[in-house]
Amino acid sequence: xxxxxxxxxxxxSVETTGWIxxxxxxxxxxxxxxxxxxxxxxxTNTLAASVILQSKRVRVGTGIIPIAPHNxxxxxxxxxxxxxxxNGRYALGIGIGGVQDIQRIGITLRRxxxxxxxxxxxxRALWSGQSVSKVTELHNLREYQLRLREAVDIPVFFGVxxxxxxxxxxxxxxxxxxxxxxxxxKKAVEMVDSAARKAGRDPSGVxxxxxxxxxxxxxxxxxxxGRKIVALIVADTPSVVLDMLDLNRDDLERIRxxxxxxxPKAAAAMVSREILDAFAICGSKEYMVDRFDxxxxxxxxxxxxxxxxxxxxxxxxxxxxxxVASRRxx
Amino acid sequence: xEWGVALNVSETVSTxxxxxxxLEEAGFDQIWITDYPSDRYAPVVAAAVAEATTGxxxxxxxxxxxxxxxxxxxxxxxTLILTYGPRFSVLLGPGDRYxxxxxxxxxxxxxxxxxxxxxxxxxxKQFLVERDLQGRVFLGAQGPRMIDASERVDGVLLNYTDxxxxxxxxxxxxxxxxxxxxxxxxxxxxxPDAQASRESVLFASTMVALGLTRSLQKKxxxxxxxxxxxxxxxxxxxxxxxxxDTVGEDTLHRFGLGxxxxxxxxxxxxxxxxxxDLVVLGPPLCMSSQAVRYAAEARRACVE
Numbered sequence: 001x002x003x004x005x006x007x008x009x010x011x012x013s014v015e016t017t018g019w020i021x022x023x024x025x026x027x028x029x030x031x032x033x034x035x036x037x038x039x040x041x042x043x044t045n046t047l048a049a050s051v052i053l054q055s056k057r058v059r060v061g062t063g064i065i066p067i068a069p070h071n072x073x074x075x076x077x078x079x080x081x082x083x084x085x086x087n088g089r090y091a092l093g094i095g096i097g098g099v100q101d102i103q104r105i106g107i108t109l110r111r112x113x114x115x116x117x118x119x120x121x122x123x124r125a126l127w128s129g130q131s132v133s134k135v136t137e138l139h140n141l142r143e144y145q146l147r148l149r150e151a152v153d154i155p156v157f158f159g160v161x162x163x164x165x166x167x168x169x170x171x172x173x174x175x176x177x178x179x180x181x182x183x184x185x186k187k188a189v190e191m192v193d194s195a196a197r198k199a200g201r202d203p204s205g206v207x208x209x210x211x212x213x214x215x216x217x218x219x220x221x222x223x224x225x226g227r228k229i230v231a232l233i234v235a236d237t238p239s240v241v242l243d244m245l246d247l248n249r250d251d252l253e254r255i256r257x258x259x260x261x262x263x264p265k266a267a268a269a270m271v272s273r274e275i276l277d278a279f280a281i282c283g284s285k286e287y288m289v290d291r292f293d294x295x296x297x298x299x300x301x302x303x304x305x306x307x308x309x310x311x312x313x314x315x316x317x318x319x320x321x322x323x324v325a326s327r328r329x330x
Numbered sequence: 331x332e333w334g335v336a337l338n339v340s341e342t343v344s345t346x347x348x349x350x351x352x353l354e355e356a357g358f359d360q361i362w363i364t365d366y367p368s369d370r371y372a373p374v375v376a377a378a379v380a381e382a383t384t385g386x387x388x389x390x391x392x393x394x395x396x397x398x399x400x401x402x403x404x405x406x407x408x409t410l411i412l413t414y415g416p417r418f419s420v421l422l423g424p425g426d427r428y429x430x431x432x433x434x435x436x437x438x439x440x441x442x443x444x445x446x447x448x449x450x451x452x453x454x455k456q457f458l459v460e461r462d463l464q465g466r467v468f469l470g471a472q473g474p475r476m477i478d479a480s481e482r483v484d485g486v487l488l489n490y491t492d493x494x495x496x497x498x499x500x501x502x503x504x505x506x507x508x509x510x511x512x513x514x515x516x517x518x519x520x521x522p523d524a525q526a527s528r529e530s531v532l533f534a535s536t537m538v539a540l541g542l543t544r545s546l547q548k549k550x551x552x553x554x555x556x557x558x559x560x561x562x563x564x565x566x567x568x569x570x571x572x573x574x575d576t577v578g579e580d581t582l583h584r585f586g587l588g589x590x591x592x593x594x595x596x597x598x599x600x601x602x603x604x605x606x607d608l609v610v611l612g613p614p615l616c617m618s619s620q621a622v623r624y625a626a627e628a629r630r631a632c633v634e
Contacts, residue, residue: 144367146369
């Protein structure tokens with residue numbers, strides 16, 4: 001049976017993230033993943049610390065920290081502190097971040113795949129107590145070493161989308177956090193597994209976390225909220241991903257241009273039920289957990305529930321997790 | 331007079347938590363979490379300390395604006411204050427130039443560094459006021475420009491020990507505003523053996539001494555000792571035994587507090603008499619659990 005986790009982001013209020021952190025264990029969630037909205041709201045690592053401190057059982061992961069806006073040394077030493085506090089419950093999720101998001105803060109990476117590989121190599125060397133000297137497009141470390149008394153083991157997850165990145169995830173990561181339309185997710189899992197096999201790894205050793213928007217309309221959340229979010233996601237999805245889908249490409253392009261011209265609210269009306277279902281999980285609790293089951297059959301090992309959080313979202317989370325527990329026979 | 335200790339050098343988070351609990355129970359008012367670029371990330375450790383203690387104030391720093399822009403510092407404070415209450419302060423300063431270089435961060439030279447630190451401190455303070463968050467912003471200072479600028483935030487912490495040198499602050503800030511904190515944050519060690527304590531702070535004291543600006547070296551009559559040592563460090567990028575010897579033990583004891591319990595008690599009373607509100611016992615004290623326990627005993631004995 002797959003795991004079910006709760007997703008939060010740094011732009012959420014401390015009240016919301018605190019409720020989820022404090023309740024994650026008792027609600028029956030298996031984990032909490034924290035997405036970084038670059039430069040907005042709470043500090044990702046401090047938020048991760050507060051979630052770890054308010055929970056006892058669930059895994060807590062960042063999903064993801066974009067590597068370019070942060071000094072690698074900061075990621076390394078924050079992870080050490082978090083893993084020590086979590087007694088093994090912490091997972092570091094990293095990625096490049098949304099292209100538009102990082103361009104907005106003036107960062108462009110010429111070789112993102114190479115830099116992500118280097119970042120993982122550097123982090124693992126630092127966590128094992130080695131001194132690292134590395135000067136690259138993204139890194140500038142000179143005889144840098146963490147003051148550790150013993151090596152610390154921290155699983156590294158990738159939040160990535162493109163084929164080369166997915167192959168890298170299969171080759172070197174402990175898991176991958178996937179988001180995107182359903183047809184794409186199936187192909188992405190296949191690409192990760194194929195790369196893992198090619199690298200001589202057991203594909204089942206690479207976790208596949210699926211984090212797509214969940215819109216529980218049975219507890220006050222409006223379907224149009226879901227359509228608005230999906231319009232935004234369509235606009236931000238790379239063409240290489242859209243090309244993999246069995247959806248009318250003209251419809252998708254119309255949504256993209258409307259979002260860019262008039263915003264997501266105007267484009268929401270163009271999001272058909274078919275497109276909504278492809279990009280989000282929207283409906284009753286039974287329907288939503290049915291979709292979780294579908295994703296599990298395509299290789300997902302963990303599903304992340306939420307955001308957005310609106311309407312009676314606390315009740316919705318409780319009921320969805322109860323539905324999952326009842327299907328587990330709990 | 332408030333007593334503080336700085337934690338978080340090479341210790342694990344659980345050791346830091348244990349130390350914080352012992353020190354708070356002994357009556358220490360403030361626990362500071364250092365943020366050296368090779369040590370655990372301060373706001374995460376601060377959250378753990380806040381969870382484990384009941385009411386002591388918690389400081390983050392020294393934080394360098396060259397590693398963390400103002401927006402990042404405000405993000406740390408927002409989570410900490412809204413989750414654990416109004417217990418947090420930040421100390422801003424340039425940071426260790428050589429340590430920052432090792433992580434690819436290049437500091438400016440001269441007055442630009444001071445301006446950047448001050449600008450960042452004011453931005454963080456403004457954010458706290460606008461969001462109605464109760465947190466304090468301190469400047470880590472040695473020279474007059476930073477000391478003067480500290481009047482626009484909540485306080486100033488000096489990182490040397492010599493109270494005659496520290497008189498520089500009290501003289502410049504004679505008409506300080508209500509609630510403004512003047513404090514000292516020197517390298518420290520406390521043990522029953524005075525000589526062992528003195529030796530324990532030599533390395534850290536050298537680092538502080540080498541950070542002294544030329545004008546202050548001249549003002550305090552230290553140019554002949556610190557100048558050659560500074561040049562040697564610029565060449566090698568490291569502090570060696572020879573460099574420590576070049577500065578000399580007597581000079582270094584103006585920058586570090588290596589003392590016994592009774593000596594610490596006397597120092598705290600002297601600092602208070604000079605007009606100081608706070609002394610934070612900086613590293614390397616926290617690296618020894620024994621020294622932490624002894625500092626706790628010293629605090630109890632001093633108050634009794």
